[in-house]
Structures are given as C-alpha cells and as structure tokens.
Amino acid sequence: MDGQVAAELHELHARVCKAIADPKRLLIINELRDQELSVGDLCEALDISQSNVSQHLAILRERGVVSTRRDGTRVLYTLRGTKVIQAVDLLREFLAEDLADRGRLGSEMTG
Amino acid sequence: MDGQVAAELHELHARVCKAIADPKRLLIINELRDQELSVGDLCEALDISQSNVSQHLAILRERGVVSTRRDGTRVLYTLRGTKVIQAVDLLREFLAEDLADRGRLGSEMTG
DNA sequence: ACACTACATTCGTATCTACGCATATAACAA
DNA sequence: TTGTTATATGCGTAGATACGAATGTAGTGT
Numbered sequence: 001m002d003g004q005v006a007a008e009l010h011e012l013h014a015r016v017c018k019a020i021a022d023p024k025r026l027l028i029i030n031e032l033r034d035q036e037l038s039v040g041d042l043c044e045a046l047d048i049s050q051s052n053v054s055q056h057l058a059i060l061r062e063r064g065v066v067s068t069r070r071d072g073t074r075v076l077y078t079l080r081g082t083k084v085i086q087a088v089d090l091l092r093e094f095l096a097e098d099l100a101d102r103g104r105l106g107s108e109m110t111g
Numbered sequence: 112m113d114g115q116v117a118a119e120l121h122e123l124h125a126r127v128c129k130a131i132a133d134p135k136r137l138l139i140i141n142e143l144r145d146q147e148l149s150v151g152d153l154c155e156a157l158d159i160s161q162s163n164v165s166q167h168l169a170i171l172r173e174r175g176v177v178s179t180r181r182d183g184t185r186v187l188y189t190l191r192g193t194k195v196i197q198a199v200d201l202l203r204e205f206l207a208e209d210l211a212d213r214g215r216l217g218s219e220m221t222g
Numbered sequence: 223a224c225a226c227t228a229c230a231t232t233c234g235t236a237t238c239t240a241c242g243c244a245t246a247t248a249a250c251a252a
Numbered sequence: 253t254t255g256t257t258a259t260a261t262g263c264g265t266a267g268a269t270a271c272g273a274a275t276g277t278a279g280t281g282t
Contacts, residue, residue, distance in 0.1 A: 010134040010141075016206050017137070017199075021128035022240080023121040030121075039259055052241060054260055064209040073249045073258045083205040087198040088124075094194040095127050098175040133270085150229055163271060165230055184228045184279045 019063040020088055024048060025056050029079065029088060032066065038074040130174035131199055135159060136167050140190065140199060143177065149185040 020026060027046050031037060037045070042053050057077060060066045065084050069076045079085060131137060138157050142148060148156070153164050168188060171177045176195050180187045190196060 006138070007134060010137045012210070013137055013199075013203055013206055014132055014134040016202050016209075017128065017132035018239095020202075021125055021132035023118060023125040024240090026121045026124055026128070027117070040257095049242070050259075051243075051261085055240075058260075064205075064212075070249085073256095075259060081205065081208070083201045083208075087201040087205070088128075090194045090198040090201070091127050091131075092124055094175075094192065094198070095124055097192070097194075098127075099123075101175070129269095135270090151227095160272070161229070162231085162273080166270075169230075181279085184226095186229060 016063055016065075016084075019060055019065050020084065020091075022056070024052070025060060026088065028053070028056055028060070029065070029085070032077060032079050033085060036069075036076045036078045038071075038076050040074065042077070127174055127176075127195075130171055130176050131195065131202075133167070135163070136171060137199065139164070139167055139171070140176070140196070143188060143190050144196060147180075147187045147189045149182075149187050151185065153188070 020029065024046070027048075028042055031042055031045055039050065039053055039057065042048070042057075043050050046053070048056075057066065060077075061068065064080060066077050067080045069078070131140065135157070139153055142153055142156055150161065150164055150168065153159070153168075154161050157164070168177065171188075172179065175191060177188050178191045180189070
C-alpha cells in the first residue's frame with residue numbers, strides 16, 4: 001500500500017479515535033448508550049455547561065459518532081451504530097486489566 | 112455511581128484512548144501488529160525520526176499499550192494483549208462504513 | 223580506558239484543543 | 253411582530269500536544 005495514502009487513512013482513523021479521547025465525550029457517549037437524549041438532558045445529567053456540551057456534540061457529529069433528530073425546539077442525540085461503543089468498552093476493559101496489573105505490582109513492591 | 116469517581120475513571124479511560132488517537136502511533140501499532148520490532152526498525156519502516164518514534168513509544172509504554180525487551184543495544188517493542196488492536200480495528204471499520212456512506216475512499220480501506 | 227551504536231529524555235516552540243463568554247440561529251407561543 | 257426556550261457557533265485564551273534539535277544513558281566492542 002502507498003505510504004502517502006496509508007498516512008492519510010491513519011489521519012482519518014486518528015480523527016475517529018480523537019472523538020472518544022476526551023473524558024467529557026466519554027461521559028456523553030455513556031449517557032447515550034441506551035437512550036436518546038437532548039442537549040439539555042446531557043447538561044443536567046453531567047453538570048456541564050450548554051455551550052461546552054454543544055461543542056463536544058459537534059465533534060461527535062462531525063466524526064459520525066452521533067446523529068441528531070429535531071423534536072420541537074429540542075435536538076435529540078443518538079449513537080450511530082455499535083462499533084464505537086464496542087471500542088470504548090474494549091479500551092475500558094484494557095484499562096481495568098492494566099490498573100489491576102499495576103495494583104498487583106505496587107503491592108509486591110511495597111511488601 | 113459517584114460523579115467525581117466517574118469523572119476520574121473517564122479521565123484515565125481517555126488517556127488510553129488518546130494513546131491511539133494519533134496517526135503516527137496508529138502506524139506504529141499497525142507495524143507491531145504481528146511482529147516484535149526495535150525502535151530503529153520502526154524508524155526505517157515508517158520514515159520517522161528516532162527521537163519522534165521514541166517519544167511516541169514512551170506514550171504507548173506509559174499507557175500500557177506496549178511492553179519492551181532488551182536485546183543487546185536494541186530495545187524490542189511488543190503489543191501487550193489484543194484488546195487495543197481490537198478497538199483500533201473496530202474504529203477503523205467504523206471509519207470505513209462512514210466513508211462509504213459519504214461515498215469517498217471506501218474501496219481503499221478493504222483492499 | 224575509549225569509541226560506537228541504539229535508544230531515551232530534555233528543551234524550545236509551533237500547533238492544537240477545551241473552555242467560558244457572548245452572540246447567533248431555530249422553533250414555538252402570545 | 254416580540255418574547256422565550258433550546259441549541260449552535262464565533263472569539264479569545266490557557267493549557268495540552270507534537271516535533272526537531274541537542275543531549276543523556278545504556279550496552280557492546282577494542
């Protein structure tokens with residue numbers, strides 16, 4: 001495969017990864033895991049300002065992670081597909097294993 | 112669940128996600144997919160400077176994504192476990208679907 | 223000891239990102 | 253129209269990130 005094309009694809013790939021590489025966006029994704037929510041719902045549930053929630057949702061929208069639907073004055077957000085959630089869960093399992101490993105190492109070192 | 116603890120866990124979770132949220136680190140991870148490689152091997156294969164490769168590997172090491180083994184003067188890098196690779200692949204599939212939806216570059220991904 | 227190779231780390235800087243604030247847009251009601 | 257609610261977007265800035273260049277460190281051989 002052409003190195004130039006490979007680099008550009010990895011750039012796009014990284015953009016999708018960056019979509020989930022922020023603590024607040026992970027919180028948002030978790031809230032949307034099994035329910036459709038408005039911007040205001042997310043603000044209240046996560047105690048984050050409206051403008052900040054909208055900014056994070058704009059990133060998730062741009063990367064194709066979420067889709068939107070209007071309901072009167074509100075805009076409801078949903079996760080598009082399950083692959084992103086699956087990836088998020090895999091990385092969380094990875095983190096859990098890593099924390100367990102380091103916890104075991106730490107206790108061994110401290111006796 | 113306590114919101115404060117949840118936020119801290121998502122901070123750690125995001126740190127793992129950030130590890131794969133960079134095009135060069137994705138290239139490195141792909142090179143290590145099925146072979147153990149030295150820093151110099153990666154520099155040559157990816158045409159990236161030695162210091163930059165070492166910097167990216169330091170991040171992957173710190174996040175627990177790769178492990179190291181000394182062989183003389185060289186240091187060989189390996190992926191720790193398969194969960195990160197699985198997550199990377201899922202996000203790549205997600206990207207491929209999204210690009211196909213938008214009608215661009217979809218065929219490049221499956222080749 | 224010295225030199226050489228392979229890798230890691232520090233530093234300065236350019237670029238990027240997240241955030242608050244203010245403002246703009248959209249839908250609806252009176 | 254005006255007003256109100258809900259969401260989006262532009263702007264400025266503090267902090268994070270990526271990079272090259274230089275330097276530090278570890279292992280090997282002479």
